Structures are given as C-alpha cells and as structure tokens.
Amino acid sequence: MSLADRWPLPNHLDLRDELLAAWDRAGYHDLLHLTEVLDRLDQLADAGADVDTTVVLAAWFHDAVYDGGPDDEERSAQWAERVLPPDHATEVARLVRMTAHHRPADDDPAGCALSDADLGILAAPRERYDAYVAGVRADFSHVGDDDFRVGRSAVLSDLAAKPHLFHTSQGRELWEASARANLDRELRELDRR
Template sequence: MGAMTPPQPADDDPDPRAWWPLADADDLRDELVAAWRRDGYHDLRHLTEVLRRLDELDSAGAAFERLPVLLAAWFHDAVYDGERDAEERSACWAERALDGLVDLATVDEVARLVRLTETHRPDPDDAEGCALSDADLAILASDPVRYAEYVAAVRREYAHLDDDTFAAGRAEVLHHLAAKPTLFHTAPARRRWEEPARANLRAELDRLMARVG
C-alpha cells in the first residue's frame, strides 16, 4: 500500500485533462474546463486538487469505482455561482451531458454523488461517496499557506457580502463541518487528514468568532 501524502498545492497552471476518463467525449471535457475556469476557490485548481486526492486515496488503499467518482469530481462544482442549488444544477447537467456516453446506472451514480457533495455526509458503506467527499474536503487539511489561499479565494466568491455578513455565514459553515463526527470517511483520509483539518477549522473559527462576537 502506497503512502499518502498530505494535501499539497497544485501547479500554478493546473490542467485536469489528464484525469478525464471518457475517450470519445473531448468536447464535453473542454466544456467543463471552460466552466471551471473562474475566479475564487471553486476553480480549475480545486478540480485538479480533488482529482489528485482521489489518486492518493486509491494508492493508499481506499477502494471505490473510479469512473463514476472521477466523473462526479468533474461535475460536482461545474455550476458554481454562490446560490444554494448549485449542486443540484451540476447534477442535472451531468444527467443531461452523460446520457448516451455511459450506461444509465453510471449516469445515475454520478448525479447521486454530485448531490452528495452538498452535505458531505455519505453512508459508511458508500465507498464512492466517501472517496469523493474526502477528496473534496481535503483542502481543510492543507498546510497554512494553502489554507490561507483557500480562505481568501472563498472570500472572493462572496465579494458582494460585507465582512460581517460573510464572517457570520462562514462561521456557520465551519460549525456545521466541525459538528460532524468525522470530517473524513475513508481510513487513509482519517489517518492523515483528520487532525490537521480539525486544527485548521479551530483556528479559522477562533478568528471568525472574535470578529462576530
């Protein structure tokens, strides 16, 4: 079993195309790349990091079906505009776009996994959901420099909010995450990422609560 490294910064110019799993669907791949090419945290760098984390989980012994999980990673934030139904619209895009490219069961599974990223609460026996959720939240266990970049990028996504409103909303999100019995669901991710992620959450929450009182 290969050793799993902590999450590291992606390349300055991330290119996720090496992880595209459908040989005859380059047009869809390019459409998704264009959708992810945006400012803020939910950008091409995030997509590339999620795909890399899935490789790490796979190498470290987390068993999951790669095709639906990789496709779900590509679609999970393909629609992202700060509205609450972004995951649902991303899932609907996957259902439309993948029809005829993969079998119906895979289409349904990809859409299910995309919708799961709204809560990051997979069932313990949901291997695919656990892997995708862990890869998506691995940013929480980043080193201090990358974590600060992540927080700043999230703030840019909500530039329309004043600082106090953003701080209150961000604190609510982090409290929700911190209340989970475990942030990560696969054994390799819990072993390597749980402790640093909890530390990052606590530190950011302390800063936010000092602001919001």
C-alpha cells in the same frame, strides 16, 4: 500529466473541454480546486480507497456550475444527467448532489471518497489553507462581511461537530488532524472579528 489528460472518457473530449471552460473562473471553485480534488482521489486510491471512473467523473462535475448560489450542486448534477452516458449519469448526479452537505452514508464508498477528496483542502498547509479561505471569500463577494462571517462560522462549526471530518479510514489517516487544526484556527479568527 495535464488536467485535460486526467479526463476518464476518451470518447467524450468535447464534454471535457466544456467542463474545463466551466471551471476556468476566479475564486476557490476553479481549475486548481478540480486538480486538487483529483489529486486527493489519487491519494485515497493509493491508500486503498475504492475510487472508480464514476467517482472521478463526479469530481469533474461536482462544482462545474458554481456561482455561490444555493442550487449549484443541483445544477451541476442536472448537467451530468443530461450529457453523460447512461451507465454513469445517474450515479455521478447522485454523488454531485451529496457534495452539497458532505454527509455520505457509511456504506457508500463512492460518496465517502468524493466527500473526503473535496474536503481535503481543510488539511492543507497554512499558506494554501489561507489562500483557500480567501478564494471562498471571493466566491461570496456578493455577501457582506458580517453575513459572510456568520455563515462561514456556521458551516465550519457544523463540520467541526462531526465525529470525523473524513469518511474513509484513508482520509482520516491522511488529513483529520491537520484539518481539525485548521478549522479550530479559522473559527477562533472568525470569533475575534
């Protein structure tokens, strides 16, 4: 199934095409990232997590606006609020805003599923994980090496300090151990630089 065929609102194909064009860029936050997030939502749903149309729409919007700035999620959420049907707009925007910090409440199954699908890249096999890190670096090419190293270390250390990287039981079972190993390896490499 093509990425375009995974769009959940058949009466809004112009919006789908706008989103595909927005995601068609270099760096990590690209069409492959969107595809992988949708794939991981499918994995979570297959394992029993609650994934509905609103969560899928939030995946489509969560990095739709991305230039490495501090308000990318907010601008993506505002786009969703402007263009989505009212029965989805508010919740999609809330979920997109949550991805700025990936700390959904325990009683937020939609937020937990989206957060886990977005962070699932942390559990990727080494070659894909290394390509992800290179893509993130490309996304922040405007930041000097030392500042990037400090910032990346802070983000990874914050994640590593969480009791669980993943909020759903399915995400923990599927990805927690591999993600912890990748985070530990990258943090050690950043410390050596």
